[in-house]
Structures are given as structure tokens and as C-alpha cells.
Amino acid sequence: MTTPALRLRPGAGRQLHGGPVTFVVLAVAAIVSLFPLYWTVVAASTSNNRITRTPPPLVPGANLAHNLKEAYTQVHMGTALVNTFFVAGSVALATVLFATLAGFAFAKLRFKGRSLLLMLVIGTMMVPPQLGVVPLFMLMGDLGWSNQLQAVVLPTLVSAFGVFFMRQYLAEALPTELIEAARVDGAHSLRIFWHVVLPVARPAMAVLGMLTFVQSWNDLFWPMIVLNGDNPTVQVALSELGQGYVPDRSVIMAGALLGTLPLLLVFVVLGRQIVGGIMQGAVKG
Amino acid sequence: MAAPALTDTHDAPAPVPQAPPGRTRRSLSDWLDRTAAPYAYVTPFFAVFAAFGLYPLLYTGWISLHRVELQTPDRREWVGLGNYTEMLVDDRFWNALWNTFTIGVISTVPQLLMALGLAHLLNYKLRGSAFFRVAVLTPHATSVAAGTLVFSLMFGRDFGMINWLLDLVGVHPVDWESGHWTSQIAIGSIVTWRWTGYNALVYLAAMQSVPTDLYEASAIDGASRWQQFRKVTIPSLRPTILFTVVVSTIGATQLFGEPLLFGGTAGARGGTDGQYQTLGVLLYQQGWALFHFGRAAAIAWAMFLILILIAAVNALVSRRLRRA
Amino acid sequence: MRTPRKGHPGRTAALLCAAVLATGLAGCGGDGGGDGQGSSGGRTTLNLGLFGVMGYEEAGLFKEYEAQHPDIRIKSTSTADEQNYYRTLQTRLAANSGLADIQALEVGRIREVATVQSAKFTDMSTAAGVKEDGWLPWKWAQAKAPDGKVIGLGTDIGPMAICYRKDMFAKAGLPTDRQAVAGLWSSGWDAYVEAGRKFKKDYPDRKVAYMDTASGLNNAMTASAARQYYDADGKAIYKDNPLVRKAWTLSTQAARDGLTAKLRQFDTAWDQGFSNSRFATVVCPAWMTAHIADKAGPANKDKWDVAAPPAGANWGGSFLAVPATGKHVKEAQALAAWLTAPEQEAKLFEEQGLFPSSTGAISASGVSAAKLAYFNNAPIGKIFGDSAKSIPVAVLGPKDGAIKDSISNGIQLVEQQGKSPEDAWKATTKTIDKDVIG
Incomplete structure (x- = not known):
């Protein structure tokens, strides 16, 4: 099995040392990237009146706990966090599972209409999410699912990108001989999937799962339409905070912080692996 | 995200050869496994897509031919192409289409150029390069909602941080939200902030897979670093660049959360004068603020047609590029 | 598009936390509505769907009711944004599921629901303990459907006054005493704007505007007329109503003369304008006083005062309605009647600044003698009470809220975008005809 690290080697030999200019430019880029997040913390930890002071506050204040609590209670942030973990978790799991299955079939199994179907999968990436919302909303209403989590989970259980991603990965990373050998031993394709494909696919599955989780966590358009403020996901709760009637800007920022914190923590802990994963996905093919 | 979308769908690896014939007892189930199982594996995708993608797509078309209100x-009421003709004579549709285009350009072009530059710099051996990579990617973990809330505070007219900084260097405060271009620049900067690092990493990955000998060869020819970047790096990155352009374009066409939340209480209007109302926001306003489902459906189909157009143009361009 | 009234000010939401925890896992399972949660352990659970801050939880009214009725348990969910609330309510009405036992309705929506969907609600006029003369007549009439049903009981109303900065008036050489200030504009809204011209001329700091928004002025002027956007037959007449035009002309003129702070009410910048003292007056309905106190903050205490308005007008207010499909219609009606009864409405005014629509509450001594400490001890009971008495019996229409919203936006076209009042009027009427009425 080829690891992503090995895959990246070819260019690595060329790496030149960067000078101080490179360092400074990158430092500026890092500051610009991180400052809004830092300022979220500053704003979330101060009071409404201090945010609007000129010059604006640049160091955190003492109200963080109070503001977090306010944000938490005002827009059902507790429900939102639990809901979003549930939604993003089940969407990520299902997407990875179905994408790996389909990716395996597209990459390594022979069947009639395979390339046509694969083209179809890629074609569906073109369908904008906005397109189906009107009937989808009416459908959910008819099913009695509006404002319920399955209305958010079900439509996103699969992803064309995921299928394609796994197909590309398995086409390269899964040696055909391995499957042949298992076939000769009389193994069924499902068995092969379980014992041969899954172990090979694991790194790509992790990347896909992570990307899907982040995307689902941050999804706004459809959840905002089908869910209501009393049973929201994190993003719906945040947009309620942002659009709605709330007492305090610092509370809004505290809400933004609450909604982002879980993902940021993942980034802090797994940052390097995530960077590797995204680059791996980009290099594939 | 994966550059392959534009490259190698045709050179799929050789499929598993048929097992040697003549093994009897398990042959029926074997046969089933070979013919039916693959379809079973791709079924979940197509089933879910049919239910929640295709069906709504077609149904949207049907709804767009009616007058339908949320309350009832x-x-x-059958109106034929009424919603479409009404849309085509409505200034706000053209306004939203044009805004979608201009905000798209503002948020995509500088973003991809900066990403390319950043990738180039990140490709150098450097102390703390791992930190830089994570740092520029971090905005991507921030949701549209959270990011927009911070930026709209920083772009505030009276007490925003950006106007304060401008004031320090003697520039008069800017009413970011109510100006046409200023509001679009502000929204574009949110998009740019969230996506530049991500695209930089995609480019970086592509740069690192450029074969070393290409560079060696050009070095022997006496090419400078800049010439190497132009003559070797950029051409090798062409498929990746094209891919990011397509993804960004699709994203820009569907832009919704940033303008909606940036506007605060005027969000669904896309600003008092609709100065940053995109097609996505217009659809939301018609459908979910004014409850005109038929009109919203017509806008949705218009967006779909625009995307197909973009895809066609992209296919043409990439074919020419491949030939070149 | 949103109705101007975002809800009630001064939220503390202390008890919401418990509600969140209680519904947290249920929310995960996805049940946000009232179906399937009937009686548990011999107790009946009543669900309330509210928006903004309606003050019940904060004033401890639910606890009080539960203590009086041991067999009832009350659960309420509140949506911050009324626009989102109404959209969900409409979906649930269409699907006939997920409705709460009691649903709140905003005044800008009440005619739409009453004319289009009265069949889906119970008749509150026949509920036990409800008498028509218990409410202001016009409030009662607003919830009356064409078929004679009364679909909602009035909660609060929004009689308006002028909230003003005493210290700024002094600096501009204007009177500061609330009687004298009211005298400045007793002849009408033109005089209110005229006082603004003097303020602008004499106030030392250019950054401080006379009033917060031109749309607030327009809104108040229109609301002080009996005929506004619709006629009695339910026809939209806003375009031809000279009063609507007059309000438009006066408020856009005020904007062009630089008397306004060029803000949008309930936007961040508006809130920041309070805390940073950027304007001297706001046309304020009773429920806004708590919002002002909250936003302006302790630093500006006693600088604000309240004066009688040029004319009585109403802005905002809500109703409690009981959907017909509920499992506990009787119990829900009883709770709605109790929450809108004089004692409770009086308490909501004293604690939350929500001016009662119940006649019994309005005349209660606690209400009429109420003073507001933050506003220099202004006798708000008397000021808002007098204002309430002079509110005309207005004719409302189904899309009142949406029209008002569009007109406010149109005024901002002049105020913020520098459009001419004529162009802005044309654009606005075109939008209303297309989007709201069409």
C-alpha cells in the first residue's frame, strides 16, 4: 500500500530554503488567518459596551463565562451541539460507508454501464443544493419531518464527491492481485470488501469522514430552512443569534465561539494529519 | 477538491479478470456476486440521490410552473411559464445575477492568486512550516455563520475595527454595508478568508508532485526561479488550477450564507438596495421570507441552467487545454 | 423581510436553560412539536410556541400557574426571530402537525391568520372566563375572523411615546422637563421634526443625530392614523392613502436634512448607537423601554426620559391562539385566558414593560402609577396609558407587517443610499405590489 507520505516525496527533493521574506509573508498570512478567530475570543469575553469602544479591545476581558452561558441558553445551544454531533456524525459515517462501497465497485468490479454510472455520479455534483429545497421542504412537511433531524440527515447520506474520492483512491491503492487472490480462495465480494478493501481504504476513509464531518457541521442552507430555532443545529442557532433579536454582541460572539470550538479543538489536535489528508486528496490522480 | 475530476476518469485500472470457469457448486451464487453485487454497492448512492436529488429537481421544475404559497x-394555480417571464423582466433577478457574478469575481480571483503564492512560499523548507500550514487552513474550520458574524462586526460603520484602522492612517470611515462595492468587497473578503488556505494546500500538494527532473532540466537550461515557476510549476499545475476554478465558480454561484448573515436584519433583501443580494439569497427571500414557492422554484432552475452553462464552458476550455 | 417588532427587550432567559436541558435529548430524537407528549404521570403537559421574549417565563408566571394547577405542566419554546417563527408555524399549520397547544401571533400577522386560516384555530371568545369587554375593543377586533370567531386573546400592546436624552436636549438649548418637551411637539409630528432642526443647529457635536431612524418616525406617524395600508374592505390602499404619503415625505425630509443617525432598528449598529450616545430621541413603544435601558447601559441611566408623543399610536403587541387540533384545547384555552387576565398582564408591565391590552390591567393602580427608574423615574404608567387611550381604532390588513417592513426599507433607501424620495417611493411600491400583495 502506498502511503500519502511516499506519494509526496518526488517533489520534496527540490525543496529550497526560504528566506526571511518568505517567513514574513507567511507570518502575515498566518496572522490574517488567525486574527478573526482570536478576536472572536476577545469579543466573546468582553461586554457589549466595550466592543464598540474606540480603539477596540485587543485583549480578552473577564466576561467569557457569562457570555458563553447567555449564548448557550438563548438559542438552545445545548440542543444545537448535541443535534449537530448527531447529524454530522451520522452523515459522515454513512457517507464514508456508502462511498467506500460504491468506490470499490467503480474501481475494481466489472459491470455493465460502469463508466456511464460513474459519469452520472460526477454529473450530480453539478446539482446545486438550492435547487431541490422547495419540493424537499414540502416533502418533509408531508412526511411530518419538518424541524426534525432526519430531514437534515437523510438527504446528505451520500456524496458524489465521496464516491469519486474513494474510487480514485482505491483504483490506485488497492492492488488488483489482492482481490484476485481472494476470489480464487472463493471469497464473495462482500467478504473481499470487508477483509481486503476496508483495511486498504482506511486512511482515505478517515480523510473523507473528517471532511464530511466538517462540511456537515458547517452546513447552513438546508438546515436553516427545514429546522426551527427550537430544534436547531449549531449553524441554525448561530444564524438565529446573528439575525434575531439579542441583547448583546459579545453574546453573539460567544455563540460563534461555542459553535466553532469543537472543530477548532480537532484542528489543534489533528492539524498536521488534516493538512496531510487534504493534500493527499488533492494529489490523488 | 480532488483534481482528478478533470483528468483521468477514462484510464480506470483493469478490472478483476473472470475466475477460471469450471468450478461448479458455487457457480450460481458466484454468478450473482459478479453480476448483481456491483449494482447493489452503488445502489445506496443512486437511491438517496433519486429520492433527495433527482425527485426534488424535477418537482422543482413542476412547481415553478405554478403559483404556490407557503400558507396554502x-x-x-397553473401559471405556465409565468414565473419565468416575470423573473426575466424583474430588475432584481438581473441585479442578483450580476451581483453573484461580481461578488464571485471579487471573492475568487484574488483568493486563487493568493493561494498560488502562498503554496509557492509554503513549498520552501522553513522553520515552522507545519505551523503555517495548519494556521492558514484554520479559517476553513470556521463555519460561514461564525466567520460572517465576526467579519460583520469588524466591518461595522461606526465602531468596526477596520474603520478604526483606516482612521489611524487617515482614511475616512467607510459605510461598508450600505455601499455597493464596499459591501461586495467585505463579503468577498469573508469568502477569501475561509478558502485561501485550503486552496493553497491543494496547490502545494500539486507542486510537490511535480517531477524533480523537470526542474533539473530547466535549471540546466539556465532558468531562473521565477522562470521555473512560470515555465514548469504553473503548466504542471494547470489541471489543479482549472479544478479549483471550477469548484470556486460553483461555490460562487451558490453563494448564500455570507451575504444573508452579513446584512443583519436586511440580510434576506441583500441590503437595503439589494446591493449584495445574490441568486441564492433572492431564492431564499422569495421562498422563505415572502413564501412564494413557485417563484423560488423558477429561480432555482435558472441557477441550475447557469451551472450547466458553466460546466459546458469548462468542458470546452479543458478540452482545448488538454489539446494544447 | 421581517416584522418590525423583534420581540421583547430585556431578556434574561434564566429558565430557558432548564428547558434546553429538558428538550436536549428529545431534540436529538427530533421531536420539537407538541405531538405525542400528552399526559405523563397524570399531569397534562401544555406546550407554548412563542417568539422573541414574551416575558412569561421571566416573570415567573408559568411557575405560578403550575403551583395553582398541580395537574398541569408547562413547556415553552421561544424562537428569537419572528420571521423564522412564523415560517415554521405556517409549515406546521399546512401539515397539521407539530403545533404547540398555544401559539403566539404577532400583530403584523394576525389579520393574515384570521382571514386565511381561522378554521385551524379555536374560538377564544367562547372559552371559559373570557369576556369581550375585558380587552381594548380594537385589540379584540384585530383577532376577529370574517366568520366571527376570535382566534387569539390580546397579550400586550405597544402605545408609543418619545424617549429622549435630557442631557443632549440641555446642550442644544431645548427644554428638558418632560412636560415642556412634550409641549414642543404637541401640535403634531411636523413639530417633532421642527424641534430636530433646532437641535441640529445648536448641538455642538456633529456626530450626534436628533433621532435614531427616519423609518421609526414614519412607522409612528402611519400608526397614528385609523386608515393605514388597507381599507375596511380589505383592499390595499397604501399607495393612495395621503397619510401614508405625508408620513413618507416628512420622514424622508428629516433624513435628507441630516436629522437621523442613518441606522436600521434592531441592527447591531442601532444597539451600538444607544451605548455610544449617537442620537437624542427615539419614538418608543412601551416594550422598547427595557431594550433601551439594556443597550444604553448603566452609564446612561437618568440621562434618558420619556415624553408624551405628538399623537397616540400603536406599534407591536401579540396574541395567544389555541390551534384546533391540539389534544388539550380546554386546558390550553384556560392557560391562555389566565396569561392574558388583568393580574398577569399588569405584572408583565411592571416587570417587563409590556403594556397590557386588558382593560382591567390598564386601570389597575400598579400599572397607572408605574414609574421607570432608568428613565429618570418617568411616570410611564401615565404616559403610555394616555397614549394608549388615544390610539385610533386602526384598520389592519393581512400583509400589514410586510408592507410596513418594505416601507421602512424604502425610507432607508433615501436615508442610507441617498436615493431621491420619489425614486425610492417608486421602487418601494413596485416591490410591495410584486412581492407582498401580488
Whole structure:
């Protein structure tokens, strides 16, 4: 099995040392990237009146706990966090599972209409999410699912990108001989999937799962339409905070912080692996 | 995200050869496994897509031919192409289309150029390069909602941080939200902030897979670093660049959360004068603020047609590039 | 598009936390509505769907009711944004599921629901303990459907006054005493704007505007007329109503003369304008006083005062309605009647600044003698009470809220975008005809 690290080697030999200019430019880029997040913390930890002071506050204040609590209670942030973990978790799991299955079939199994179907999968990436919302909303209403989590989970259980991603990965990373050998031993394709494909696919599955989780966590358009403020996901709760009637800007920022914190923590802990994963996905093919 | 979308769908690896014939007992189930199982594996994708993608797509088309209101969903009035003709003579549709285009350009072009530059710099051996990579990617973990809330505070007219900084260097405060271009620049900067690092990493990955000998060869020819970047790096990155352009374009066409939340209480209007109302926001306003489902459906189909157009143009361009 | 009234000010939401925890896992399972949660352990659970801050939880009214009725348990969910609330309510009405036992309705929506969907609600006029003369007649009439049903009981109303900065008036050489200030504009809204011209001329700091928004002025002027956007037959007449035009002309003129702070009410910048003292007056309905106190903050205490308005007008207010499909219609009606009864409405005014629509509450001594400490101890009971008495019996229409919203936006076209009042009027009427009425 080829690891992503090995895959990246070819260019690595060329790496030149960067000078101080490179360092400074990158430092500026890092500051610009991180400052809004830092300022979220500053704003979330101060009071409404201090945010609007000129010059604006640049160091955190003492109200963080109070503001977090306010944000938490005002827009059902507790429900939102639990809901979003549930939604993003089940969407990520299902997407990875179905994408790996389909990716395996597209990459390594022979069947009639395979390339046509694969083209179809890629074609569906073109369908904008906005397109189906009107009937989808009416459908959910008819099913009695509006404002319920399955209305958010079900439509996103699969992803064309995921299928394609796994197909590309398995086409390269899964040696055909391995499957042949298992076939000769009389193994069924499902068995092969379980014992041969899954172990090979694991790194790509992790990347896909992570990307899907982040995307689902941050999804706004459809959840905002089908869910209501009393049973929201994190993003719906945040947009309620942002659009709605709330007492305090610092509370809004505290809400933004609450909604982002879980993902940021993942980034802090797994940052390097995530960077590797995204680059791996980009290099594939 | 994966550059392959534009490259190698045709050179799929050789499929598993048929097992040697003549093994009897398990042959039926074997046969089933070979013919039916693959379809079973791709079925979940197509089933879910049919239910929640294709069906709504077609149904949207049907709804767009009616007058349907949220309050009375069972009362549908056939209007034929009425919603479309009405849309085409409505200034706000053209305004939203144009805004979608201009905000798209503002948020995509500088973003991809900066990403390319950043990738180039990140490709150098450097102390703390791992930190830089994570740092520029971090905005991507921030949701549209959270990011927009911070930026709209920083772009505030009276007490925003950006106007304060401008004031320090003697520039008069800017009313970011109510100006046409200023609001679009502010929204574009949110998009740019969230996506530049991500695209930089995609480019970086592509740069690192450029074969070393290409560079060695050009070095022997006496090419400078800049010439190497132009003559070797950029051409090798062409498929990746094209891919990011396509993804960004699709994203820009569907832009919704940033303008909606940036506007605060005027969000669904896309600003008092609709100065940053995109097609996505217009669809939301018609459908979910004014409850005109038929009109919203017509806008949705218009967006779909625009995307198909973009895809066609992209296919043409990439074919020419491949030939070149 | 949103109705101007975002809800009630001064939220503390202390008890919401418990509600969140209680519904947290249920929310995960996805049940946000009232179906399937009937009686548990011999107790009946009543669900309330509210928006903004309606003050019940904060004033401890639910606890009080539960203590009086041991067999009832009350659960309420509140949506911050009324626009989102109404959209969900409409979906649930269409689907006939997920409705709460009691649903709140905003005044800008009440005619739409009453004319289009009265069949889906119970008749509150026949509920036990409800008498028509218990409410202001016009409030009662607003919830009356064409078929004679009364679909909602009035909660609060929004009689308006002028909230003003005493210290700024002094600096501009204007009177500061609330009687004298009211005298400045007793002849009408033109005089209110005229006082603004003097303020602008004499106030030392250019950054401080006379009033917060031109749309607030327009809104108040229109609301002080009996005929506004619709006629009695339910026809939209806003375009031809000279009063609507007059309000438009006066408020856009005020904007062009630089008397306004060029803000949008309930936007961040508006809130920041309070805390940073950027304007001297706001046309304020009773429920806004708590919002002002909250936003302006302790630093500006006693600088604000309240004066009688040029004319009585109403802005905002809500109703409690009981959907007909509920499992506990009787119990829900009883709770709605109790929450809108004089004692409770009086308490909501004293604690939350929500001016009662119940006649019994309005005349209660606690209400009429109420003073507001933050506003220099202004006798708000008397000021808002007098204002309430002079509110005309207005004719409302189904899209009142949406029209008002569009007109406010149109005024901002002049105020913020520098459009001419004529162009802005044309654009606005075109939008209303297309989007709201069409």
C-alpha cells in the first residue's frame, strides 16, 4: 500500500530554503488567518459596551463565562451541539460507508454501464443544493419531518464527491492481485470488501469522514430552512443569534465561539494529519 | 477538491479478470456476486440521490410552473411559464445575477492568486512550516455563520475595527454595508478568508508532485526561479488550477450564507438596495421570507441552467487545454 | 423581510436553560412539536410556541400557574426571530402537525391568520372566563375572523411615546422637563421634526443625530392614523392613502436634512448607537423601554426620559391562539385566558414593560402609577396609558407587517443610499405590489 507520505516525496527533493521574506509573508498570512478567530475570543469575553469602544479591545476581558452561558441558553445551544454531533456524525459515517462501497465497485468490479454510472455520479455534483429545497421542504412537511433531524440527515447520506474520492483512491491503492487472490480462495465480494478493501481504504476513509464531518457541521442552507430555532443545529442557532433579536454582541460572539470550538479543538489536535489528508486528496490522480 | 475530476476518469485500472470457469457448486451464487453485487454497492448512492436529488429537481421544475404559497400549499394555480417571464423582466433577478457574478469575481480571483503564492512560499523548507500550514487552513474550520458574524462586526460603520484602522492612517470611515462595492468587497473578503488556505494546500500538494527532473532540466537550461515557476510549476499545475476554478465558480454561484448573515436584519433583501443580494439569497427571500414557492422554484432552475452553462464552458476550455 | 417588532427587550432567559436541558435529548430524537407528549404521570403537559421574549417565563408566571394547577405542566419554546417563527408555524399549520397547544401571533400577522386560516384555530371568545369587554375593543377586533370567531386573546400592546436624552436636549438649548418637551411637539409630528432642526443647529457635536431612524418616525406617524395600508374592505390602499404619503415625505425630509443617525432598528449598529450616545430621541413603544435601558447601559441611566408623543399610536403587541387540533384545547384555552387576565398582564408591565391590552390591567393602580427608574423615574404608567387611550381604532390588513417592513426599507433607501424620495417611493411600491400583495 502506498502511503500519502511516499506519494509526496518526488517533489520534496527540490525543496529550497526560504528566506526571511518568505517567513514574513507567511507570518502575515498566518496572522490574517488567525486574527478573526482570536478576536472572536476577545469579543466573546468582553461586554457589549466595550466592543464598540474606540480603539477596540485587543485583549480578552473577564466576561467569557457569562457570555458563553447567555449564548448557550438563548438559542438552545445545548440542543444545537448535541443535534449537530448527531447529524454530522451520522452523515459522515454513512457517507464514508456508502462511498467506500460504491468506490470499490467503480474501481475494481466489472459491470455493465460502469463508466456511464460513474459519469452520472460526477454529473450530480453539478446539482446545486438550492435547487431541490422547495419540493424537499414540502416533502418533509408531508412526511411530518419538518424541524426534525432526519430531514437534515437523510438527504446528505451520500456524496458524489465521496464516491469519486474513494474510487480514485482505491483504483490506485488497492492492488488488483489482492482481490484476485481472494476470489480464487472463493471469497464473495462482500467478504473481499470487508477483509481486503476496508483495511486498504482506511486512511482515505478517515480523510473523507473528517471532511464530511466538517462540511456537515458547517452546513447552513438546508438546515436553516427545514429546522426551527427550537430544534436547531449549531449553524441554525448561530444564524438565529446573528439575525434575531439579542441583547448583546459579545453574546453573539460567544455563540460563534461555542459553535466553532469543537472543530477548532480537532484542528489543534489533528492539524498536521488534516493538512496531510487534504493534500493527499488533492494529489490523488 | 480532488483534481482528478478533470483528468483521468477514462484510464480506470483493469478490472478483476473472470475466475477460471469450471468450478461448479458455487457457480450460481458466484454468478450473482459478479453480476448483481456491483449494482447493489452503488445502489445506496443512486437511491438517496433519486429520492433527495433527482425527485426534488424535477418537482422543482413542476412547481415553478405554478403559483404556490407557503400558507396554502394545497392550492396550486397553473401559471405556465409565468414565473419565468416575470423573473426575466424583474430588475432584481438581473441585479442578483450580476451581483453573484461580481461578488464571485471579487471573492475568487484574488483568493486563487493568493493561494498560488502562498503554496509557492509554503513549498520552501522553513522553520515552522507545519505551523503555517495548519494556521492558514484554520479559517476553513470556521463555519460561514461564525466567520460572517465576526467579519460583520469588524466591518461595522461606526465602531468596526477596520474603520478604526483606516482612521489611524487617515482614511475616512467607510459605510461598508450600505455601499455597493464596499459591501461586495467585505463579503468577498469573508469568502477569501475561509478558502485561501485550503486552496493553497491543494496547490502545494500539486507542486510537490511535480517531477524533480523537470526542474533539473530547466535549471540546466539556465532558468531562473521565477522562470521555473512560470515555465514548469504553473503548466504542471494547470489541471489543479482549472479544478479549483471550477469548484470556486460553483461555490460562487451558490453563494448564500455570507451575504444573508452579513446584512443583519436586511440580510434576506441583500441590503437595503439589494446591493449584495445574490441568486441564492433572492431564492431564499422569495421562498422563505415572502413564501412564494413557485417563484423560488423558477429561480432555482435558472441557477441550475447557469451551472450547466458553466460546466459546458469548462468542458470546452479543458478540452482545448488538454489539446494544447 | 421581517416584522418590525423583534420581540421583547430585556431578556434574561434564566429558565430557558432548564428547558434546553429538558428538550436536549428529545431534540436529538427530533421531536420539537407538541405531538405525542400528552399526559405523563397524570399531569397534562401544555406546550407554548412563542417568539422573541414574551416575558412569561421571566416573570415567573408559568411557575405560578403550575403551583395553582398541580395537574398541569408547562413547556415553552421561544424562537428569537419572528420571521423564522412564523415560517415554521405556517409549515406546521399546512401539515397539521407539530403545533404547540398555544401559539403566539404577532400583530403584523394576525389579520393574515384570521382571514386565511381561522378554521385551524379555536374560538377564544367562547372559552371559559373570557369576556369581550375585558380587552381594548380594537385589540379584540384585530383577532376577529370574517366568520366571527376570535382566534387569539390580546397579550400586550405597544402605545408609543418619545424617549429622549435630557442631557443632549440641555446642550442644544431645548427644554428638558418632560412636560415642556412634550409641549414642543404637541401640535403634531411636523413639530417633532421642527424641534430636530433646532437641535441640529445648536448641538455642538456633529456626530450626534436628533433621532435614531427616519423609518421609526414614519412607522409612528402611519400608526397614528385609523386608515393605514388597507381599507375596511380589505383592499390595499397604501399607495393612495395621503397619510401614508405625508408620513413618507416628512420622514424622508428629516433624513435628507441630516436629522437621523442613518441606522436600521434592531441592527447591531442601532444597539451600538444607544451605548455610544449617537442620537437624542427615539419614538418608543412601551416594550422598547427595557431594550433601551439594556443597550444604553448603566452609564446612561437618568440621562434618558420619556415624553408624551405628538399623537397616540400603536406599534407591536401579540396574541395567544389555541390551534384546533391540539389534544388539550380546554386546558390550553384556560392557560391562555389566565396569561392574558388583568393580574398577569399588569405584572408583565411592571416587570417587563409590556403594556397590557386588558382593560382591567390598564386601570389597575400598579400599572397607572408605574414609574421607570432608568428613565429618570418617568411616570410611564401615565404616559403610555394616555397614549394608549388615544390610539385610533386602526384598520389592519393581512400583509400589514410586510408592507410596513418594505416601507421602512424604502425610507432607508433615501436615508442610507441617498436615493431621491420619489425614486425610492417608486421602487418601494413596485416591490410591495410584486412581492407582498401580488
